[in-house]
Amino acid sequence: MFTPGAPVPDSAPWSAAVGQGGGVLRSVNIGALALEAGGELPSVTVAYECWGTLNGDGSNAVLIQHALTGSTHVSRGDSEEDGWWEGLVGPGEVIDTNRYFVVAANMLGGCYGTTGPSSIAADGAPYGSRFPFVTIRDSVHAEARLADALRIGSWHAVIGGSMGGARALEWAVTFPERVQRCAVVAACAASTAEQIAFAQAQVLAIRQDPNFAGGDYYDGAAPTLGLGLARRIAHITYRSEAEMGARFGRAVQPGEDPLGDGRLRPSTGGSVAGRYRVESYLDHQAHKLVTRFDANSYVAITEALMSHDVARGRGTLREALAPTGCVEFLVAAVNSDRLYFPAQSEELAAALPGDVKVRRIDSAIGHDGFLTEVATVGELLRESFFAD
Amino acid sequence: MFTPGAPVPDSAPWSAAVGQGGGVLRSVNIGALALEAGGELPSVTVAYECWGTLNGDGSNAVLIQHALTGSTHVSRGDSEEDGWWEGLVGPGEVIDTNRYFVVAANMLGGCYGTTGPSSIAADGAPYGSRFPFVTIRDSVHAEARLADALRIGSWHAVIGGSMGGARALEWAVTFPERVQRCAVVAACAASTAEQIAFAQAQVLAIRQDPNFAGGDYYDGAAPTLGLGLARRIAHITYRSEAEMGARFGRAVQPGEDPLGDGRLRPSTGGSVAGRYRVESYLDHQAHKLVTRFDANSYVAITEALMSHDVARGRGTLREALAPTGCVEFLVAAVNSDRLYFPAQSEELAAALPGDVKVRRIDSAIGHDGFLTEVATVGELLRESFFAD
The missing domain is CATH 1.10.1740.110 (Rna Polymerase Sigma Factor; Chain: A)
Incomplete structure (x- = not known):
């Protein structure tokens, strides 16, 4: 695995986007980022992995968003380490890297390459206590700059589980014209009192x-x-x-x-x-x-996840979700999940435009079912987004 | 409220058992106590409160067992502070102190008068790190010595919620001839992996x-x-x-x-x-x-509660519960409890001798419903134990 906090060399993003087997951590510097809670980060690096090749019109790109302590390592690719959704992404898999260009970005504030508290600030010392408050929305803005750098105008799909689901949902609402399909797995519209x-x-x-x-x-x-x-x-x-x-x-x-x-x-x-x-x-x-x-x-x-509320500053939940431009929305819940209760997925689905039915991931394991039941997640994604 | 760890003067238990309005913390020294996990406490004080008057044949005594951070203060009595089951015990209440002699004992290891880590050991210093591992069963043995001192041969009822329910259940199994009725509210037969x-x-x-x-x-x-x-x-x-x-x-x-x-x-x-x-x-x-x-x-x-397993050393749960001599067993669960799930109460009830049906406490609040829904608890107790 990548060493937490280790510096990641910037790559030339466009060349990096072509012909990747994945498993290699790359990054782009997206410059200064103004933050939702105020202030800015003066120089932000976004680390990512990618698999497959971006096609000429940039229409085959898929973004996969990791959960709280997850990383960009969704799939083994050319590396020797299994990814956290191993089997979902690869040649001939549900998200077929012979057809799709798959990207996973490390969350803003993280320790797997994207600028976070352990990153070195301009004065040569780690941010530490000086790292500002960042939100899910901030990370999505940083990820949009990564998409710009990779010349991805609109994602075929943005997919995430748990906190990754919150990030996927924020993408669909913040950049409705850039998300054609969105999968929110084991996640909800806003972190609840119990969460x-x-x-x-x-x-x-x-x-x-x-x-x-x-x-x-x-x-x-x-x-x-x-x-x-x-x-x-x-x-x-x-x-x-x-x-x-x-x-x-x-x-x-x-x-x-x-x-x-x-x-x-x-x-x-x-x-x-x-x-x-x-x-x-x-x-x-x-x-x-x-x-x-x-x-x-x-x-x-964790504090970014506590802040998660897709409707913040956007009216009611229904109003907030109205602008999403997705042709398909997949909302899925693990039936034994007691952190992100299926009822919360139902609330999200009910507030989305169109007729979105919550799909169930049948597992007795609880929330982690979104990680362990890869085959089920794959089936749901195949039916919804990758059927052809 | 009583000051945690403050020394409690011993009282003459028999005289203390007559004509109490409650709300006064009393104690008896029960001497040395051998412990289930090995070793002994050389000198144990058991603190208690009592309400009402013990009758001549000692047949009207009721023991109420507190939960994890609870105390003996079940009911206001002559004090000015409400008890944690205020309204359940008192003149004319469900547990009518004009008819019943009600006792509540502080758990072994506690800080409300019974010997615990903050108590002064023989060398004049608090036990602190030297306090030994104690179990629910140890506390029940200490409480039995209190019953001896109070000249209570057999309890009309032993009643407890949460950890108090574990203590009540242990009483019914450890001293089957001394418990005529037992109420286990929002508790189960053994602490589970999640607990x-x-x-x-x-x-x-x-x-x-x-x-x-x-x-x-x-x-x-x-x-x-x-x-x-x-x-x-x-x-x-x-x-x-x-x-x-x-x-x-x-x-x-x-x-x-x-x-x-x-x-x-x-x-x-x-x-x-x-x-x-x-x-x-x-x-x-x-x-x-x-x-x-x-x-x-x-x-x-907390470690005593982790150790709770009424079947430890007693065969299967059914075998362990077989000797209980209760004429009535009340098993009650809060329907929204997600710490002591109703299903765990069902398991307990199914393993008890006779036909015991789990009674539900209808509350959306969760486990604490056993404290907040005093009226419901009272109704269940009235029906089961105090109907006449």
Whole structure:
């Protein structure tokens, strides 16, 4: 995988857009970006991967938007690492790279190449605490400049799951003439009170880690305990109660005793108990994330997601969605999702122009079904956008 | 309210059991207590409140068990502070203190009078990190000694909600001859993988607070940030998504701007955004708890709740429940509860001897419905246990 925060060399975008097997991280500098919440970022790099070849009239481009801690690496391509929607994009796959030119861009504020808090500011030091508040809409504006650089006028489709779905929806509303088809998977029109509440807990977990140092920790130890706790909280919400129950139940982690040993210990640490298997599993999820993600980016992107409201400044939801110019809209929900409830997808679909039916992704796993049920996502996309 | 961790003078239990209006915290010392996980506590105080008068044959006693951060203060009684089930217990109420002698005991490991981590050990210092691992079952054993001291042979009823329900269930199984009626409200037979997962996040939030100091913080600043975060996580699970959505939605806390101001700030703290109302609400919940609860007790009792499994060491759940000697069993679930799902109450009821139907508490609020819907809880108890 790409190293979080590592500088990405700018490429010549037009040449980069031709004949890609994917799996190579590229970037363009889009210059200064004015931000929705005020202020600007003086020099923004947008990192991306692409697969396939853009055709002469630029009509075969597909944008795939990643989720909160996702990256541009949708598909293995010429790399050796599987992508997060492996099997969906490639020669002969649903999104056939013999026919389509597929792009994935790293979110503004991220740590996989696009300008974020770990990026080096003009003074030669990382932004850290100086990184401004960015929104989903800001990232979409940055991505539009990437599309300009790649000479993509209008996307055949913009597709995203979870936060990627929020980004896809923002695309369809912010640039209605540039999005012909839009897929919003396991996402909704605006982050809800509960989504905000869980997000707040995650942001606090990081901010309260003393290593966070207000965001200026790049010279010292990273706030891995806080980031790990944030990930544990998030991961619970990504899975269903039933899935965790069936998979772990009350099983005990081998060699450990969750009831502790009951001894009165003179040392610090208390009578720390051993773990249940579900605790070990969440520890593992936390460990994996802290080795690949920057805590400041986690905060920045989480706060951007909290800000998600496609109707902000655009009237009612129905009014906000009215200008979308899509010939097809795919709204899909995982039926066991308890972070982005199917009812929220129904609300979105009902407010969209035309007759949009919510398609279900049948999975007991919860929200993460949008990642695990690649075949179902592929079928829905094939039917809706890639049938011919 | 009683001050967390403040010493409670022992009272003469028998005299204390006669003619109480309630609202006065009393306690008995039950001596040394051997613990399920091993080891012992050399000297245990059990704090309790009581209302009404024990009759001559000791047949009119009712035990009410509090939830995680609850206390003995079920009902105002002669005090000036409302109890957490105010209106359920008192003269002429469903649990009529003109007829019944009602007892509520503080959980072992707690901070409202019963021996816990903030209690003073034999060496004159608080237990802190030296407090041993205690279980729900340990607390029930301690409470049985309280019953002995109060000369209560068999309870007319043992009643509890949430963790109190776990304690009530443990009573019915551990001392089947001493529980004639048992009410398990918004609780289940064993803590599930998801309940353990959310509990782990809460325990970690506290342990990772540098002020926690392994549990030995009583000489310094308390780990209020960690405890507050634990409470926020817990509180989200106590409420339903629908309730939070209807109550707060995406409303902004007056005078604050959740999108921040976008300025690049040189100081620490980053571009800290203002809050949504749901964040302010959770901040308030956190603040309230840290002013009334001890972090070590929160960890100890949470870990005790994680350990809850009425079938541990007792065969299958059905086998474990077979010896209960209750003439009536009330199992009730809040229909919008997403921490203790109604399906878990159904599992418990199905495994109980006899034909036990789960009664529903109709509330959109989520788990906390067992606290807010006092009238419904009262009606169910009246029908089941207090009809005559």
